Amino acid sequence: MALWRMVVRDIAPMHPARAKPEPQPVSQKIKEDPKPMKALSAAVTVPERELSFGAMLARPVVRRTRAQDLRIGVRAPGLDDTSWKRLSRGNLKVDAKLDLHGYIVQDAFDRLIEFMHRAKARNWRCVEVVTGLGSGATSGLIRRELPLWLQRADIRPMVLAVVHPHAANHGSVRILLRTKRK
Incomplete structure (x- = not known):
């Protein structure tokens, strides 16, 4: 994960208005606000491995770009x-x-x-x-x-x-x- 951050640290988004901030991993959220977790931690203990899995689920989903949507009367890219x-x-x-x-x-x-x-x-x-x-x-x-x-x-x-x-x-x-x- 640290290696990947080093690779992408100089990359800027193509559309800054659409760029979303990276969500914090679940483990950091727990450390910031421990009060609600005290009651929960007394009843249920969550291993660290599950927290990292939860952090992976919290990351944004990267979707493949769809082919150009087809619209009637609109010239498609690549058409001479x-x-x-x-x-x-x-x-x-x-x-x-x-x-x-x-x-x-x-x-x-x-x-x-x-x-x-x-x-x-x-x-x-x-x-x-x-x-x-x-x-x-x-x-x-x-x-x-x-x-x-x-x-x-x-x-x-x-x-x-x-x-x-x-x-x-x-x-x-x-x-x-x-x-x-x-």
Whole structure:
């Protein structure tokens, strides 16, 4: 632990506003405020080994960075200008189209997953998914769920960008997919 502190002592956070102070180990907290622990220590004795384990649990959790969240109509990092302009202007040829009108949400989800895996197997570059705007009491459930479905771990690596083919129609999306080089 001391070696690690020596390694990271000169490192400054990239985002100081988000940096959190290191929590104190449990053993230091006990030493600072012994009054509540006197009553507890009379009833239960805690070995030092458990305190160090508790200190490890109190440390902040380091999480892996997530891949860029997918947002409709927002250019993803790493996408070249030409492909983005062609996709966003609707000039990119659509290889296949999936129409989800009239499906219940679970069936639409199953069809989308199957369609995306077929698109990957056939090395399609651009596909269109029509969800419709929705009507009735549960208006547009498929349309609202589609971005979440595209975030799934098995689908997200396939997708480069998602746009609405026409600004006034949010009932369909065009999806630019990663392709295998030939």
